[in-house]
Amino acid sequence: MLPGQLRGTGMNTAALSAIERFSRYQSDDAQSAAPVHCPVRDVLDRIGDKWSMLMIMTLAPRPQRFSELRRAIRDISKRMLTQTLRDLERDGLITRHVFPTKPPSVEYRLAPLGESLLEPMANLIDWADRRYPDIHAARACFDGASGEVPR
């Protein structure tokens, strides 16, 4: 059971229990010799990479083709675009449809599993959007203060 720090924060039950579950995985892992396989780690490694969330958010409003995605996320390289799409497809988050036009076009769209990820992810995005000023302020403050005080 978690210590009191988290209680009374008004957090919803799913969130609280997620933290607790994760916490348990971690202590199991710290104790055992071999690494315990934690599903959270597994999934975090997947969607927590550099482009996956961005890709899913970009596909949220409508399916898009390879080049459209490239234009939408302008600083992704073709190589990483291909690879990220492939990985997301592999995990069942998006689907890939080839249309035999000339030149062939390929459409990517969210699979139901990917759509189910939209809400939790959008809530994170919403946080990011609302807290952006705070982060920036903290960053400016930190950068201003560093150099003055040695560590």
Added chain:
Amino acid sequence: MLPGQLRGTGMNTAALSAIERFSRYQSDDAQSAAPVHCPVRDVLDRIGDKWSMLMIMTLAPRPQRFSELRRAIRDISKRMLTQTLRDLERDGLITRHVFPTKPPSVEYRLAPLGESLLEPMANLIDWADRRYPDIHAARACFDGASGEVPR
């Protein structure tokens, strides 16, 4: 305004509007010559790196010291641990307290800003935990099917 795909999905308002806002940023960016600075990208680059979310989740139940964190996240290198902690501190998500014991111990704990990230992040973790079997099934299916059909 977003096309209909998203309507009637039972998604909450904050989530819907987050997707819409993000979508608008992206089209602005696609149109203008210089990249439009999107706060979502900015924050996603920060917490979407390899270790940050894991760190925040690990600090959720209680504050921890450097070595405790190392033991909890066993496959992080000291270098990345230091760097991740420093970056999170810079962004105001965690705080760092040095206790002048001998040898000095350093405690890291979530700042209020970091705590506010806990709920959206925990909801994502909860998703990860619940959908893990689906992802695994999709992965096995994909891996089984590939090699049989050329792309």
Added chain:
DNA sequence: AGGGCAGGTCTAATATAGAGACTTAGGTTC
């Protein structure tokens, strides 16, 4: 005197990402 610990930093080796040339086949421009 030797060894350990805490919380790091530094360097060298390795893994991952990016830039950009090349592909295939048909359509467009000059």
Added chain:
DNA sequence: GAACCTAAGTCTCTATATTAGACCTGCCCT
């Protein structure tokens, strides 16, 4: 009718990020 464009990639080479692990500083224990 030759040169060039597009779509969706792949391939190679280079740049950047990450890891492993040696080393550092003070103080405590034996």
